Amino acid sequence: MSENGIGAAVRRKEDHRFITGGGRYTDDINRPNQVYAYVVRSPLAHARITGIDASEALSRDDVIAVLTGADMAAEVVGGLPCGWGVCNKDGSPMAEPAHPPLATDTVRYVGDQVAVVIATSRAAARDAAELVDVDYDELPAVTDLASAGADGAPQIWEEAPANVCFDWEIGDSAAVDEAFSKATQTASLDVVNNRLIPNAMEPRAAIGDYDRGKDEYTLFTTSQNPHVIRLLMGANVLGIPEHKLRVIAPDVGGGFGSKIFHYAEEAIVTWASKRLGRPVKWTADRSESFVSDAHGRDHISHAEIAMNDDGEFLGLRVRTTANLGAYLSTFAPSVPTYLYATLLAGNYKTPAVYCEVKAMFTNTVPVDAYRGAGRPEASYLLERLVDKAAKVAGLTPIEIRRRNFVPNDGFPYQTPVALEYDSGDYFAVLDKALEISDYDNFAARKKASANKGLLRGRGLSTYIEACGIAPSNVAGALGARAGLYESGTVRVNPTGSVTVLTGSHSHGQGHETTFAQLVHEALGVDIDAIEVVHGDTGKIPFGMGTYGSRSLAVGGMALVAALDKIKAKARKIAAHLLEASEDDVEFENGELRIAGTDRAVTFGDVALAAYVPHNYPLDVLEPGLEETAFYDPKNFTFPAGCHICEVEVDPDTGVVNVDRFCAADDFGRIINPMIVEGQVHGGVTQGIGQALFEECVYDNESGQLLSGSMMDYCLPKADNVPNFDVATNVTLCQHNALGVKGCGEAGAIGAPPAVINAVVDALSEYGVEDIAIPATPQRVWQAIQSASR
Amino acid sequence: MPSTVSFTLNGEPVSAEVSSRTLLVDMIREQLGRTGTHVGCDTSQCGACVIHVDGVSVKSCTMLALQADGADVVTIEGVARNGELHPMQAAFREHHGLQCGFCTPGMIMSALDLLQTNPDPSEGEVREWLEGNLCRCTGYQNIVKAVLSAAATMRG
Ligand code: FES
Numbered sequence: 001m002s003e004n005g006i007g008a009a010v011r012r013k014e015d016h017r018f019i020t021g022g023g024r025y026t027d028d029i030n031r032p033n034q035v036y037a038y039v040v041r042s043p044l045a046h047a048r049i050t051g052i053d054a055s056e057a058l059s060r061d062d063v064i065a066v067l068t069g070a071d072m073a074a075e076v077v078g079g080l081p082c083g084w085g086v087c088n089k090d091g092s093p094m095a096e097p098a099h100p101p102l103a104t105d106t107v108r109y110v111g112d113q114v115a116v117v118i119a120t121s122r123a124a125a126r127d128a129a130e131l132v133d134v135d136y137d138e139l140p141a142v143t144d145l146a147s148a149g150a151d152g153a154p155q156i157w158e159e160a161p162a163n164v165c166f167d168w169e170i171g172d173s174a175a176v177d178e179a180f181s182k183a184t185q186t187a188s189l190d191v192v193n194n195r196l197i198p199n200a201m202e203p204r205a206a207i208g209d210y211d212r213g214k215d216e217y218t219l220f221t222t223s224q225n226p227h228v229i230r231l232l233m234g235a236n237v238l239g240i241p242e243h244k245l246r247v248i249a250p251d252v253g254g255g256f257g258s259k260i261f262h263y264a265e266e267a268i269v270t271w272a273s274k275r276l277g278r279p280v281k282w283t284a285d286r287s288e289s290f291v292s293d294a295h296g297r298d299h300i301s302h303a304e305i306a307m308n309d310d311g312e313f314l315g316l317r318v319r320t321t322a323n324l325g326a327y328l329s330t331f332a333p334s335v336p337t338y339l340y341a342t343l344l345a346g347n348y349k350t351p352a353v354y355c356e357v358k359a360m361f362t363n364t365v366p367v368d369a370y371r372g373a374g375r376p377e378a379s380y381l382l383e384r385l386v387d388k389a390a391k392v393a394g395l396t397p398i399e400i401r402r403r404n405f406v407p408n409d410g411f412p413y414q415t416p417v418a419l420e421y422d423s424g425d426y427f428a429v430l431d432k433a434l435e436i437s438d439y440d441n442f443a444a445r446k447k448a449s450a451n452k453g454l455l456r457g458r459g460l461s462t463y464i465e466a467c468g469i470a471p472s473n474v475a476g477a478l479g480a481r482a483g484l485y486e487s488g489t490v491r492v493n494p495t496g497s498v499t500v501l502t503g504s505h506s507h508g509q510g511h512e513t514t515f516a517q518l519v520h521e522a523l524g525v526d527i528d529a530i531e532v533v534h535g536d537t538g539k540i541p542f543g544m545g546t547y548g549s550r551s552l553a554v555g556g557m558a559l560v561a562a563l564d565k566i567k568a569k570a571r572k573i574a575a576h577l578l579e580a581s582e583d584d585v586e587f588e589n590g591e592l593r594i595a596g597t598d599r600a601v602t603f604g605d606v607a608l609a610a611y612v613p614h615n616y617p618l619d620v621l622e623p624g625l626e627e628t629a630f631y632d633p634k635n636f637t638f639p640a641g642c643h644i645c646e647v648e649v650d651p652d653t654g655v656v657n658v659d660r661f662c663a664a665d666d667f668g669r670i671i672n673p674m675i676v677e678g679q680v681h682g683g684v685t686q687g688i689g690q691a692l693f694e695e696c697v698y699d700n701e702s703g704q705l706l707s708g709s710m711m712d713y714c715l716p717k718a719d720n721v722p723n724f725d726v727a728t729n730v731t732l733c734q735h736n737a738l739g740v741k742g743c744g745e746a747g748a749i750g751a752p753p754a755v756i757n758a759v760v761d762a763l764s765e766y767g768v769e770d771i772a773i774p775a776t777p778q779r780v781w782q783a784i785q786s787a788s789r
Numbered sequence: 790m791p792s793t794v795s796f797t798l799n800g801e802p803v804s805a806e807v808s809s810r811t812l813l814v815d816m817i818r819e820q821l822g823r824t825g826t827h828v829g830c831d832t833s834q835c836g837a838c839v840i841h842v843d844g845v846s847v848k849s850c851t852m853l854a855l856q857a858d859g860a861d862v863v864t865i866e867g868v869a870r871n872g873e874l875h876p877m878q879a880a881f882r883e884h885h886g887l888q889c890g891f892c893t894p895g896m897i898m899s900a901l902d903l904l905q906t907n908p909d910p911s912e913g914e915v916r917e918w919l920e921g922n923l924c925r926c927t928g929y930q931n932i933v934k935a936v937l938s939a940a941a942t943m944r945g
């Protein structure tokens with residue numbers, strides 16, 4: 001392994017700008033003559049707009065315009081599009097209501113966009129927004145799933161009777177019924193997956209900048225996928241052809257899914273910039289982020305598992321209701337369906353699985369993908385259920401899992417819910433986790449905790465996820481309205497340095513380093529002479545962006561394909577320079593050598609010859625050394641792992657402290673172990689956040705968001721989490737040449753069930769069998785109190 | 790009523806016209822063009838905006854520009870000297886204490902202040918000190934590692 005190649009913990013190339021204050025995030029950018037937008041948002045969860053009086057705001061000298069949904073409707077082509085269609089059980093399409101960027105006649109959640117004030121400063125725009133007088137006729141609202149489906153519930157959309165967006169199913173329900181009829185024991189679980197608010201540390205921002213001279217638009221935006229925004233906004237909302245629209249996502253301060261989607265503000269500033277002839281900038285306050293960034297999770301499920309006498313799983317039946325919020329966000333329908341129910345087989349060889357999902361509209365912020373997107377919901381449900389099943393079957397949590405794992409010789413494994421797992425060794429990651437968690441000495445630690453008056457519990461989860469999204473034809477058959485390949489360009493410059501253009505986007509993942517390692521490995525070019533460019537539709541041919549742990553498995557593979565083309569051309573050029581046959585030229589360590597001789601040229605010589613083709617096979621080869629490849633993955637990738645958590649619970653206060661957390665994961669081949677560990681740390685912390693701290697709460701009466709600031713929504717802090725023990729066990733992905741699987745979401749998927757299983761274990765001496773998530777001190781304390789009574 | 794505020798920013802005299810309600814962070818970012826200091830919240834929770842005023846760390850979103858008149862202000866841009874990274878900056882890179890980088894300036898400024906008063910903190914003390922700095926990416930482990938390592942380097 002070279003010092004900077006595949007497998008090396010190369011320190012990140014991008015860090016220098018971030019540690020010196022030189023990062024360039026959207027809000028750091030200012031355009032000449034720029035003005036500022038502030039969005040007037042609905043204070044009500046559901047109301048008809050009966051009038052908007054902006055005269056007082058407009059009377060201020062510093063206010064340039066107040067624009068409303070009526071202004072926008074007169075000029076724009078359409079509403080914010082949904083990029084994934086899902087069908088009902090009977091094959092009919094889901095309800096797909098219009099989503100205007102600015103509401104026209106009705107608001108449907110607290111935070112819905114009503115108007116935009118444009119002024120000469122941010123403060124002026126905010127002040128003037130207070131002066132915009134909107135008249136509302138309040139309508140009854142509903143925010144929670146149980147009420148949304150109740151008889152007589154307020155109706156949010158005419159086209160969605162009983163607030164149902166779709167009623168979908170997957171799997172063979174007859175086979176599952178039969179499994180239950182044969183079962184000798186069963187376990188069941190009612191489970192809520194708590195609604196979360198992503199809270200990337202950088203609030204969203206957007207700047208629209210229209211160039212009248214060229215009739216061109218530039219949008220700077222906090223996005224994980226600028227090309228997708230260009231496509232959706234250009235084609236669906238504003239009717240701008242792609243060659244006239246450039247979308248730049250510069251440094252982006254975290255995304256976790258929340259910056260995938262096309263948001264109203266992007267379209268508003270782009271449209272307003274043309275209308276006003278000035279660049280228009282909008283930056284969210286954090287309070288605005290809470291009511292305008294897409295939320296995550298929010299499921300209620302009932303699950304049952306059928307077993308034989310030996311605790312082998314025969315069938316799994318799941319019924320889920322999922323909250324989609326008031327409108328369909330960009331990828332919302334895919335999350336509680338194809339990214340969720342297809343993962344319910346888990347790591348197990350359960351022969352029959354059936355799941356039905358009813359997706360509901362409510363008067364809440366739209367819900368879409370948040371780190372893990374569907375897979376944490378699946379893994380939480382399944383791993384809680386498996387622990388319950390273990391109790392019923394009289395097996396340990398480890399034994400029941402081992403009995404049901406897909407065996408190592410069972411790959412490729414076709415699950416009953418559409419996926420085909422290509423590789424894995426679930427026994428090995430479990431063993432590794434047991435080893436690093438010092439599993440066998442738990443009793444001594446439990447005793448030590450007891451001596452301090454604390455209850456110690458431990459929990460484990462084994463998870464699988466589908467990443468590397470996705471083979472385009474499969475995704476298309478499942479309802480995706482886009483392809484999910486990736487592009488990569490390798491531009492070898494005349495002096496031998498390399499510029500990489502990737503359609504993936506880094507907002508913390510470290511692509512500028514990992515991708516440079518791939519280039520260094522392939523071409524032997526010094527890592528400092530490799531520049532990775534991303535996030536600009538004006539520079540990069542095309543791209544589908546970063547989400548679903550896809551960057552390396554799809555974007556990295558596009559790069560590998562482009563590198564292969566570069567290598568092939570370089571060998572041709574070298575063969576000419578060396579007067580040898582192409583077949584005899586070997587490419588190794590930055591040198592192209594006639595095999596078995598000491599006659600060689602450097603890669604730099606080849607690059608120079610390609611651009612100064614004085615001695616060059618011009619009759620058969622074009623000059624230049626730049627190649628682009630598009631890569632469409634052959635399958636999903638299937639990272640898997642085992643997480644083990646130990647908690648201490650204070651029975652007097654209900655406070656849960658995560659004392660130890662071990663993660664053993666199989667991410668396939670690892671390019672940069674330092675970056676991979678960092679991804680696990682971050683993912684696990686978000687998972688612990690979901691399990692213990694984070695909860696989006698609406699008041700169901702008023703429809704107000706109660707957890708609407710960082711004071712009310714509890715994010716994990718430095719002293720809420722321990723140091724994590726992280727290990728990997730590699731089985732290679734079988735269908736991409738790198739053998740990589742992806743690591744970005746695993747922590748958020750594996751951690752919540754491990755933590756809650758640990759809390760339940762700690763409380764088991766009180767007879768507690770279940771606890772709602774997040775296991776806040778209040779809930780834990782109440783569980784103990786009601787049990788002791 | 791606009792008034793003029795003058796102070797030393799990273800060793801250089803600066804001044805700007807501000808209104809009585811202008812926050813120090815907005816003056817630094819918008820008027821003085823130093824965008825290394827970030828704004829991550831509006832409730833003084835996140836710590837992305839931490840800078841040093843007269844040698845101590847403050848949340849610059851929670852201080853009026855007017856209050857900084859005559860002060861010695863240091864932001865992340867002023868931490869490296871003569872092109873040399875400060876040991877704290879170097880440690881954040883070495884130990885992968887950052888991912889998206891948004892919280893990083895505030896983390897570094899906050900950690901530097903800790904080491905002024907406690908040059909040899911324990912892991913728990915670092916974690917407790919950094920309670921007012923949120924990071925959504927790293928899970929804190931490598932930030933804590935970086936701060937402990939920088940402390941060791943700085944003690945020599
Ligand atoms: S911006 Fe969040 S604490 Fe200052």
Ligand code: FES
Pocket residue numbers: 201253254508886887888889890891892893923924925926927
């Ligand atoms: S590195 Fe992204 S918030 Fe800390």
